[in-house]
Amino acid sequence: MKKAIITGITGQDGAYLAELLLEKGYDVYGTFRRTSSVNFWRIEELGIESHPNLHLVEYDLTDQANTIRMVMEIQPDEIYNLAAQSFVGVSFEQPLATAHITGLGAAHLLEAIRIVNPKIRFYQASTSEMFGKVQEIPQKESTPFYPRSPYGVAKLYAHWMCINYRESYGIFAASGILFNHESPLRGREFVTRKITDTVAKISLGKQDILELGNLDAKRDWGYAKEYVEGMWRMLQCEEPDTYVLATNRTETVRDFVTMAFKAVGTKLEFKGEGENEIGVDTASGKTVVRINPKFYRPAEVELLIGNPEKAKRELGWEPSTTLEELCAMMVKEDLRRNTVGFSF
Numbered sequence: 001m002k003k004a005i006i007t008g009i010t011g012q013d014g015a016y017l018a019e020l021l022l023e024k025g026y027d028v029y030g031t032f033r034r035t036s037s038v039n040f041w042r043i044e045e046l047g048i049e050s051h052p053n054l055h056l057v058e059y060d061l062t063d064q065a066n067t068i069r070m071v072m073e074i075q076p077d078e079i080y081n082l083a084a085q086s087f088v089g090v091s092f093e094q095p096l097a098t099a100h101i102t103g104l105g106a107a108h109l110l111e112a113i114r115i116v117n118p119k120i121r122f123y124q125a126s127t128s129e130m131f132g133k134v135q136e137i138p139q140k141e142s143t144p145f146y147p148r149s150p151y152g153v154a155k156l157y158a159h160w161m162c163i164n165y166r167e168s169y170g171i172f173a174a175s176g177i178l179f180n181h182e183s184p185l186r187g188r189e190f191v192t193r194k195i196t197d198t199v200a201k202i203s204l205g206k207q208d209i210l211e212l213g214n215l216d217a218k219r220d221w222g223y224a225k226e227y228v229e230g231m232w233r234m235l236q237c238e239e240p241d242t243y244v245l246a247t248n249r250t251e252t253v254r255d256f257v258t259m260a261f262k263a264v265g266t267k268l269e270f271k272g273e274g275e276n277e278i279g280v281d282t283a284s285g286k287t288v289v290r291i292n293p294k295f296y297r298p299a300e301v302e303l304l305i306g307n308p309e310k311a312k313r314e315l316g317w318e319p320s321t322t323l324e325e326l327c328a329m330m331v332k333e334d335l336r337r338n339t340v341g342f343s344f
């Protein structure tokens with residue numbers, strides 16, 4: 001039975017990857033941080049929290065000694081480093097904490113592998129945020145990087161450390177440059193889930209208005225459950241490499257808002273410009289979307305669209321869920337949760 005450590009099991013991808021590896025017969029060690037109220041709602045939603053092969057391990061990525069001891073005790077075949085301070089907006093407020101967790105955290109794990117057992121395979125959760133300011137579209141593995149946030153910069157450090165440990169010590173360190181991927185398990189601070197949760201609340205009469213920042217930002221959004229399959233495939237290759245996972249379709253935040261309202265039967269019309277733009281329910285004439293500049297970022301990534309050809313060719317990986325299906329799935333789940341009073 002293969003053993004895998006997943007850092008960040010309380011997050012969206014950690015939960016889906018744990019589900020996938022358990023289905024594949026792995027012994028899974030999922031790490032969580034000690035907080036005053038640890039929350040396992042995602043693995044509970046997936047019904048895997050009591051699986052006999054799932055072991056929950058207390059762990060903080062910023063602690064090198066903790067990292068080495070954990071790797072020594074578990075002796076895994078594979079480590080998936082999904083833990084991070086992953087919210088771009090917060091990284092502007094907490095740039096150093098982000099650097100410690102999101103950047104140095106990966107180096108702690110690579111060092112532990114080098115010290116304990118260089119045969120352990122390592123997956124690093126890299127990101128399209130490393131592309132940042134547009135240099136080329138669609139973005140692919142060879143596109144130059146130009147990160148636009150402390151989060152993007154920290155992830156770029158981790159990405160290059162992966163490549164360096166590959167080249168210096170022959171460690172199997174794969175880097176997955178994943179474009180945005182969403183699901184009903186997405187955190188509510190991220191724009192898609194914020195939208196689907198608020199649209200559900202508005203349609204149930206529990207909230208009046210959805211406040212957002214930049215509606216013009218364009219993202220390549222896929223379905224998280226499909227993306228974790230790509231992570232696993234990267235660690236089953238003969239050689240470690242870097243792969244982009246994306247859908248090759250990009251839409252604006254405004255388009256996603258329109259889609260989510262459509263999923264509850266509301267037709268929207270946008271009026272005005274910049275900070276004065278509003279979204280109006282064409283049936284009732286009510287304003288249901290407005291801009292709040294507090295959600296703007298000091299520097300923005302305007303356009304992401306990824307080319308997943310290499311992953312298709314070498315991993316046989318392809319996304320299949322459309323953005324309309326993904327959005328409808330998220331709205332449906334948020335309607336259910338808000339009806340029963342679910343609060344995550």
Ligand code: NDP
Pocket residue numbers: 007008009010011012013014032033035059060061062081082083084085086087101125126127128177178179180181182187
């Ligand atoms: P989440 O924010 O949902 O999950 C992040 C996880 O990291 C949580 O389990 C969190 O624990 C944990 N974590 C944070 N700080 C620490 C720490 N100091 N020590 C240990 N664990 C910590 O992220 P996602 O699941 O969406 O993303 C997974 C990874 O993929 C992240 O690294 C993210 O940056 C990256 N990524 C995500 C993309 C996406 O679109 N989702 C796209 C590209 C990359 P806690 O619950 O305690 O906060």
Ligand code: GDR
Pocket residue numbers: 086087088089126127128129178179180181189190191192194211212213214215217218219253295296297300301
């Ligand atoms: P992103 O995701 O920054 O791409 O990072 P997020 O959903 O936070 O933002 C997407 C775009 O929407 C714009 N936006 C808003 N964003 C949020 N969160 N809240 C708002 O109210 C709002 N209004 C407009 C943002 O400005 C941005 O342009 C995600 C994370 O999962 C990262 O960890 C991951 O690496 C990347 O995706 C790929």
